Amino acid sequence: MTDIIDELQWRGLIALSTDLDALRATMAKGPITYYCGFDPTAPSLHFGNLMQILTMRRLQLAGHKPLALVGGATGLIGDPRPSAERVLKTKEQTAEWVERLQSQIGPLLDFTGPNAARMVNNLDWTQGLSTLDFLRDIGKHFRVNTMIKKDAVSARMNSDAGISYTEFSYQILQGMDFLELFKRYDCRLQTGGSDQWGNLTAGTDLIHKVTGESVHLLATPLITDASGEKIGKSTGGGSVWLAPEMTSPYAFYQYFINVEDSLVGTLLRALTFLDREEITALEKETADKPAARAGQRRLAEAVTTIVHGEEETAQAIAASQALFGRGALAELSAPTLRSALAEAGLAGVRGSLPPVAALLKESGLVASMNEARRTITEGGAYVNNERVTDVEAVVDPADLLHGRYLVLRRGRRTVAGVEWTAE
Template identity: 45%
Template sequence: MSDLLKDLQFRGLVNQVTDEEGLAKALEEGEISLYSGFDPTADSLHIGHLLPVLTLRRFQLHGHHPIALVGGATGLIGDPSGKKAERTLNTSDIVQNWSDRIKGQLSRFLDFELDKNPAVIVNNFDWIGSLDVISFLRDVGKNFGINYMLAKDSVQTRIESGISFTEFSYMILQSYDFLKLYQNNNCKLQIGGSDQWGNITAGLELIRKSEEDSKAFGLTIPLVTKADGTKFGKTEGGAIWLDAEKTSPYEFYQFWINTDDRDVIKYIKYFTFLTQQEIEDLENEVANAPEKRAAQKALAEEVTKMVHGEDSLKQAIKISQALFSGDIKELTSQEILEGFKDVPSTEMSSEEIGLIDLLIEAKISPSKRQAREDLSNGAIYINGERVQDLTKVISDEDKIDGKFTVIRRGKKKYFLIRYTG
């Protein structure tokens, strides 16, 4: 078995393979081209896309030729796989814009400048967009039996709730992608999440029927799960995006650092390029000194640096350390915005105001009596420093960059005051 397949299996990244022995032989005989598809269903990829992207990268690091397919055409249709209801259809302008943004994100992970095996980006709108309906039905659709399509999980799970002909035809379009890449790019392997197994095997069937002596393979990687049963990649604030404007590097870092002990080694195998020995050492740390959270720190640092770069990682760590130590004054106004994005906030004028009045106006304390008690008891902190002066007036010295004051009540309740002018 090739070193690459051994590494994928060690990391738990092999879910299903159509012909493992044949694929192993093909990998040992030389370089192959492979692809994975990414439909533009939003203006950014999210961390659910990371696994197939990084798997393409693993193949590239072993000398193979990765093809990232952006679904400019299939994104107009909608994949029913793993969906309980019909997707909302987007306009071609929106899908084109999203396709362009996704191309840019993919270039962070795949090397398009290598001399020997550069990655390639293709858009399936280039061959599907010009396909007329007669050609589609005669040359492509005739290869698919209705009973064969109905037996696929992606269709079966939607039969009762309903599936349109549009989404029903998605499997044929994805199969056509595989055929075109097989013909034009000598692409021998498609990879995707385990929910793509039906679409991948349908593509292999189309290649078999269309090309003599064809040799192609399919490989699926597991869908990422969490030990507590909640959905991976989702937080109370929504999805974790790869776009720093949608999910800040600090939020991204926090997502990974808060990984459950039961999941952390699995995620390190999935999402990092640490060696087997490094992973085994971290596994021992989790078993023998879980309170140090060494594995979580390694995971958060590796993935944040890979997605957002070294500088953004350093900033995320700086914000985390400042919030942990309470040394809020060390942060810039931009870092305050990132670190306190989800805490309750109140807009106020920049005029001086007594602290007790501010606590009432910002609904930090419910009454003046409670505000006085909170101050007297040492429960109020301004920018990380305890304040017990009942006559304290908020001045410019208490405003970070003249824009924010961070107030903490008790151990964990943070509030952000934003000054309007």
């Protein structure tokens, strides 16, 4: 069971820790209970949360017992951001989002067997707690001069926005979570992101002050791209979400297909369960033959399968190939096809279908009708992967995929879509 520490280190998943030697000694005595918390600040988990869940799964596979905490209480408060105050959500919306996040975590952990995972909600031990009891029993153990040194709090206190007492108190609530889980389940370890270190240490400090016991922390690193931007942000400026209605399986797959070469090894280690031999071989192949993108393809397949399952992954792979003429478009489901075209660029057309040249311009593949005609004449225009050579060609409505969609391509690599509606 102590080998899991070596495994996490090899995978680059330990950025900060309290005392690894002490943790090894604790694990050597037998399975420990550990937890990671997720706040319902959105209706879905995102890329960064996935790393935490998979780290929990690795510990569980090593024989330890996970507690997945979805913060029905802390979600009502909001973890302080360095920039500005969060907008508080209603209790009803927060409760709904708690259920959504729980449903996403559930399939990624094992809730059966001797080291079964358990789902917990910190609203269970906070909603009945009076203000006076909270201040007397918990608040008295926190020192303001220590609290204001936390990175997010310090940044806000030095800004024009300032920080409310509500968000300032967040670290007390999170510290209380660890104490409560320690008392209820003998929880000895908390995991989280390194950017949460200030909140994580609130719990270990509180447990030591209240009980005299020492417990443990492990924090995973933030992964950034070559420009220093935290990865997990899509090219459109939003997060890569786990919910398929927020980031489609196709878009999710494409995100990993397009990661830069320098990140392939890091992400293969952190986000997949591939063994060391395969990962090392993929790292070498990516370095030796970057154009083949073997590492990206294996990464995208593995992570998409973990999150969305084999069937959706197969559809995403098929769509990725079919859009560029290497597969059958007709075999794609309507939702997958639309998701893929939405990523490429999807233009809406109503009423009668205009000539192909006009569709090329409407979809943005060309800038003018003259350029559209020239593209067709030169043999560079395709509709549903069939080359169009007649500048006056019009699409037969029978060729609409699922009675609604057209895939347009200029040359080998530039794709766009058309979505047709009768009126």
